[in-house]
Amino acid sequence: MNISYNTQVLNFLLACFKKLKTLKKALYETSIILPSGDSLTPDLFCFFIENKDNFYSAFEFKQRGYDKITNEDLQERLIPQYQKYKTLKVEDLDQNIVPKIISSELFINYLFINTELSIINDIINQIPIEKEIYVYSMKLNDHSLEEIQSEEGTSNHILMNNILDLSKIEDYWKKIYIPFTLNDIVGIKGKNGNKVDIPRFAGIIITNKLIQFIVNRKITQESSNFTADHFIDFLFREFIQIISIGEDEKKAFKRKIILFLNWFAEDLIQEINISEIIRKIAQNKYNIILRKTETLEDRCIDIRNQAIAFFQQLKITEFLQ
Amino acid sequence: MESHQFEYKSDWVQYFEGFLKNEYKDVEKTKNYIKTHIVESNYDSIESFSRNFKEIKLLPSKEENFFNVEVKNDRKETHFLYLDISNSRFWIIHNIEPQKIIKSKIEDIFCNSYLQDKIYIPNEIMEEYRRKENTDSLGISIKFKQLFMEDSKEIKDELSNTEKVEEFIDYSLRLWPKKTKTMDFFLENFKKIGLPINYNSLNYVFFDEFGDTLIKEDLYFDGRFIINRGKDFKHHLKFVDNVRDRYNTLMKQIEENRFNWDDLNGNLFIIYFNKELDPQNIFNIIKKNHDIFKIFILYLFKKDDYYFYDCIDEHTGGTFTLQIFKDKMYINLKKDSCGNIILRIFSNLQKYLSPKTRLEIDNENFIIGK
Numbered sequence: 015m016n017i018s019y020n021t022q023v024l025n026f027l028l029a030c031f032k033k034l035k036t037l038k039k040a041l042y043e044t045s046i047i048l049p050s051g052d053s054l055t056p057d058l059f060c061f062f063i064e065n066k067d068n069f070y071s072a073f074e075f076k077q078r079g080y081d082k083i084t085n086e087d088l089q090e091r092l093i094p095q096y097q098k099y100k101t102l103k104v105e106d107l108d109q110n111i112v113p114k115i116i117s118s119e120l121f122i123n124y125l126f127i128n129t130e131l132s133i134i135n136d137i138i139n140q141i142p143i144e145k146e147i148y149v150y151s152m153k154l155n156d157h158s159l160e161e162i163q164s165e166e167g168t169s170n171h172i173l174m175n176n177i178l179d180l181s182k183i184e185d186y187w188k189k190i191y192i193p194f195t196l197n198d199i200v201g202i203k204g205k206n207g208n209k210v211d212i213p214r215f216a217g218i219i220i221t222n223k224l225i226q227f228i229v230n231r232k233i234t235q236e237s238s239n240f241t242a243d244h245f246i247d248f249l250f251r252e253f254i255q256i257i258s259i260g261e262d263e264k265k266a267f268k269r270k271i272i273l274f275l276n277w278f279a280e281d282l283i284q285e286i287n288i289s290e291i292i293r294k295i296a297q298n299k300y301n302i303i304l305r306k307t308e309t310l311e312d313r314c315i316d317i318r319n320q321a322i323a324f325f326q327q328l329k330i331t332e333f334l335q
Numbered sequence: 336m337e338s339h340q341f342e343y344k345s346d347w348v349q350y351f352e353g354f355l356k357n358e359y360k361d362v363e364k365t366k367n368y369i370k371t372h373i374v375e376s377n378y379d380s381i382e383s384f385s386r387n388f389k390e391i392k393l394l395p396s397k398e399e400n401f402f403n404v405e406v407k408n409d410r411k412e413t414h415f416l417y418l419d420i421s422n423s424r425f426w427i428i429h430n431i432e433p434q435k436i437i438k439s440k441i442e443d444i445f446c447n448s449y450l451q452d453k454i455y456i457p458n459e460i461m462e463e464y465r466r467k468e469n470t471d472s473l474g475i476s477i478k479f480k481q482l483f484m485e486d487s488k489e490i491k492d493e494l495s496n497t498e499k500v501e502e503f504i505d506y507s508l509r510l511w512p513k514k515t516k517t518m519d520f521f522l523e524n525f526k527k528i529g530l531p532i533n534y535n536s537l538n539y540v541f542f543d544e545f546g547d548t549l550i551k552e553d554l555y556f557d558g559r560f561i562i563n564r565g566k567d568f569k570h571h572l573k574f575v576d577n578v579r580d581r582y583n584t585l586m587k588q589i590e591e592n593r594f595n596w597d598d599l600n601g602n603l604f605i606i607y608f609n610k611e612l613d614p615q616n617i618f619n620i621i622k623k624n625h626d627i628f629k630i631f632i633l634y635l636f637k638k639d640d641y642y643f644y645d646c647i648d649e650h651t652g653g654t655f656t657l658q659i660f661k662d663k664m665y666i667n668l669k670k671d672s673c674g675n676i677i678l679r680i681f682s683n684l685q686k687y688l689s690p691k692t693r694l695e696i697d698n699e700n701f702i703i704g705k
Contacts, residue, residue, distance in 0.1 A: 017636065032698055037599055189603055189697070190658055191594065191667060193635060193643060222633050222645050226654060229631050233449065233652035251654075251669070311631055318633065 016215070018197040019127050020057060022154055022187075023075055027058060029189040030177045036064040039112050042195060046106055054098045057125075061113055062173065068118040069169040070104065076137075077127045083136040096141050121170035123148040126162075128155070134162055148174060157187040194219050199249075202270040210273045210281075217325040220274055223249050225318045228291060228302050232310060238302040239295065242272045272298055282321055291317050339415040340394055344401040347417050352568040354431060355550075371571070372428045372441055373558035373579050375675050377450040377651055381420055384451070388444050404428075406444075408436050416441070424586070425454065425579045452629075452650045452675050454558035454582050455682035457703050458690045461534035461556055464578075465518075473518060474511035474538035479504060479531045482687040483612060483620050500529030501689055502610075511538065533690040541570055554578065556682065589674035592696050594667060602697040604666040604677050606684060607704075609691035614642045614659040620687075627683050630676075632657070648676040665697075 024042060031037035039061040045053045056072040074095075078087075099122050107114045124147060126134045134151055143149060148170060149162040159181035164171050180186045199220055201213040212220075227248045231240065246268060279294040291314065292300045304310055341347040351369055353359055378384040381402060385393040394403040404416040414437055419427040428445060430437055446453045465475065484502045512518045522532055535556055541549040550565030558578070562571055594601030621628045631647040635656075644657040653672025658665040666677060677694070681703070684692045693704030 016638070032602060035698070040599065188639070188641060188658070188660075189665060190643060190656065191603070193645070193656060219635070222635055225633060226631075226645050226647055229647050230652045230654065233647065233649055235449065251671075311625070314631075315633070 017194060018215075019077055019154055020075055020197045021192065021195045023125065023127060023152065024058060024195060025190050025192060026152075026181075026187055027073065027177070028191045029186045030180045031060070032189075032191075033180060033186070034173070034176055036062045036173070038063050041112060044111060046102065046108070048098060048101060048106055050101070052098055054095070054102060059112065062169070064169060064173070067169050068113075068115050070107075070112075070118060070120040071123055071170050071173065072099070072102065072120070073123045073125055074099070075125050075127055076129065078129045078133050078137070080133070081130070083133055083140060088137075088140055092137060093141055096143065099147070100144075119169065121148060121168065123150065123170070123174065126151045128153060131162075138163065150174070154187075157181070157184060196267075200267075200270070202273050204273055210277045212274060212277065212325070214325045217274075218322050220249070220271075221278075221318055221321045221325070224275075224278060224292075225314045228304065229310065229314055231302060232304055238304075240300055240302070242268055242275055242298050245275065246271055275300055278321070282324075286320055286324070288317055288320050289313065340403045341401075341417070342397045344396065344398055344419070347401070347403075348568055348572070351429065351431065352566075355562065355565050355568055367431050367433055369429065369431050369562040369568075369571075370434065370437075371560040371562075371575055372445065373454050373575065373582070374426050374428060374441075374445045375452040375454055375673075376424060376426055376445075377452075377673055381418070381426075387449070390440070391444060406432075406437070406440050408440070414440070422579060422583060425583055427575055427579060450651055452673070452679070455675070455678040456556045456558065456578075456582065457678065457682050457694070458533055458556075458685045459703050460581065460585075461537060464554065465534070465537055466515075468537070468539060468574075472511075472513045472540035472542075473515060474509070474513070475518065475534060476507065476509045476536045476538070477525075477530075477532055478507040478535035478686070479533045479690070480687055481505060482624060483617065484688075501531040504531065506530075507535065531690045533686050539574075541565075541567075541574075543567075550574075556686075558582075585678070586674050588701060589677050589696075592668075592699065592701075593670045593672060593674065595670040597670075601668075601670070602699055604668065605663055605695045605697055606666070606681055607663045607693040607695070608684070609689045609693075611661045612688075614640075614661060617659050617664070618642060618644060624687070627687070628680060630680075648672060650675070650679075 028040070031040070037060055041059045043055055043057060044059055045055045046059070047053050057075040058073040060071045060073070062069055062071065102120065102122070104114065104116050104118055104120050124143065126137075126149070129151065131151060134149065137143065138149060143163070145163060146165050148164045151160045151162055152158070159178055161174070161178060164174065199216045201216050203211045205211050224245065227240075227245055230248065231238070249271075275292070276294060279290070279292045279300055282288075283290045290303050293303055295301045304313065341350065354369065376384060381393065385391055385404075390407045392405040394405060396402060400419060400421040402418040402420065404418050406414045406416060408414060414432040415430065416432075416437075417429040419429070426445070428441060430441075445451055465473065479501070481501065481503055510518070510521060512521055525532060536553045538551075538553045540551045543549050548565055549567040549570045551563040552565070552571060552574070553561045553563070554574075560571070560575060565571070589604070591600070592602045592604070618632060618634065621630055622632055629649045631649055633645045635643045635645050637643070641658050641660045644659065646655050646657055647653070648655065651673045653676065654669050655672050655676065656667045658667075666680070668674065668677065681692065681694045691705065693702065695702050
């Protein structure tokens with residue numbers, strides 16, 4: 015499997031911020047409610063302190079794989095979102111989530127990932143993206159970062175120049191702090207009847223995490239009974255603080271996890287004829303079936319490997335239909 | 336013979352010192368050496384630890400941090416341990432029981448159970464002790480077993496290639512050259528022929544100003560001490576306290592760098608190998624040598640030149656990730672995981688891959704190794 019480009023970019027930026035030691039708060043995919051009532055969700059929103067100077071930087075990750083900018087993309091997505099960014103002010107920030115210092119400047123960075131330069135220039139010209147908005151081009155396969163437009167002399171420009179320097183060092187592209195984000199694990203869908211469709215990458219990550227969760231509960235001698243909430247907490251434990259998703263998104267995510275757990279507890283075990291590892295005992299309640307702890311490791315790895323084999327062979331959809 | 340149970344630590348110290356000086360007539364006991372272990376505990380309290388083990392009974396003293404521990408062997412005979420928990424994380428256990436009976440009990444209960452672990456002193460710190468604790472009489476035992484390159488059997492034919500000796504060798508050696516300069520001479524020449532110098536133990540004789548032996552004892556890399564003879568038990572206690580405090584400081588430095596996204600703390604731990612290896616083979620060896628590394632390891636993905644694994648430290652259930660490259664690994668330790676896993680991995684890589692393995696904390700001035 016491959017981790018999503020959003021996750022790769024997030025890790026690269028975190029590696030740079032760690033080196034520069036100026037980052038004080040980072041929020042991944044946090045919605046900001048604007049005075050108009052609309053919401054804006056930068057991929058990454060950061061608060062920095064550099065030489066007693068506080069400032070905010072919002073990062074918008076964009077990937078456009080096509081050869082020519084489409085009118086639909088421009089009118090329905092890019093321009094409306096850009097208009098929202100143009101109105102974004104420090105006053106709009108929720109001080110329960112991020113420090114709110116009105117006197118601090120707020121900068122916006124468009125990060126185009128694996129996108130042709132001609133497309134980036136088309137987008138800049140046709141929106142049009144004004145000069146005080148920073149635009150960069152990032153090629154993940156080449157491990158390269160290039161400045162397209164910037165305003166010189168600002169705190170954000172100094173920050174981005176430092177990141178440009180670090181981007182020339184291979185190691186900064188390889189440091190993984192967060193192995194997956196929501197982008198990697200969304201996409202689980204209910205199908206006809208009680209069937210479920212699980213994307214390959216999401217399936218592999220969540221299966222791994224479920225096995226880790228089961229082993230963790232056995233080692234830490236926690237109850238064998240668990241709910242989807244317990245598993246979700248475990249899933250997000252490593253980066254919960256930088257993911258701030260809304261209540262509706264949380265509910266939608268929980269529904270997906272319940273679908274996955276039901277599939278793991280019922281369908282998977284029946285169809286591929288392996289010993290069960292969790293059993294559904296009530297709605298949204300499960301029990302871990304691992305009585306012989308001495309065989310815990312082999313058994314978990316065996317079940318995990320078999321589950322993942324289905325994802326890797328892309329068999330799961332046909333097998334469940 | 337005095338009682339085995341003590342109300343005050345000082346009474347117990349006197350009892351053990353008497354043993355060293357052969358003041359007791361208990362023939363059976365006097366055959367035994369005084370042994371000490373430093374162990375790591377993640378329990379909230381000694382009471383919650385003792386509740387998990389039926390074969391031990393905690394007998395509190397009148398002092399807060401000193402405990403007598405009754406241990407039953409398989410034949411229901413009683414043995415005694417003396418526990419100092421003045422550092423609630425790193426306990427010190429003393430005993431004078433027969434080694435063949437008590438060793439496995441201490442290992443199983445105190446060193447190798449849920450939330451309990453050994454300590455793993457890195458080779459550089461053992462080297463530091465060798466140099467710092469300069470005595471007129473010093474011995475060492477060095478031990479190395481190559482686990483990570485055992486498939487490279489053809490290298491065995493290349494005995495003349497000193498750079499490659501460490502790639503296949505499995506050896507142990509005990510030396511007592513006494514003088515530091517002689518020791519340095521031996522070690523330098525061992526290095527010249529490519530022998531990996533990994534300290535298993537340091538063997539000291541501490542003398543007083545008149546040349547009389549205060550204590551003759553061995554310090555092992557996993558926090559064990561064995562007293563061979565002497566007269567000053569308090570000298571031993573001071574030495575043990577120093578080793579514990581040094582390890583405790585190291586652990587604090589490591590745990591300050593666990594990832595905590597609440598306040599954006601944390602850095603990656605980087606272990607550099609001194610050679611290029613197949614990352615998948617490293618995974619296989621760690622998995623195969625489960626008793627050494629105590630890691631539950633799950634492959635997640637491969638990217639460019641590294642493999643990524645989700646891991647659980649079986650000692651605490653704490654989670655961490657491993658990125659294994661040809662020449663290094665990154666460890667991302669979560670805030671609720673125990674820092675001892677870093678030294679368990681690092682020290683064992685020094686012992687089974689190469690003593691030249693180096694540990695760094697990314698973006699921090701923290702380096703162990705050259």
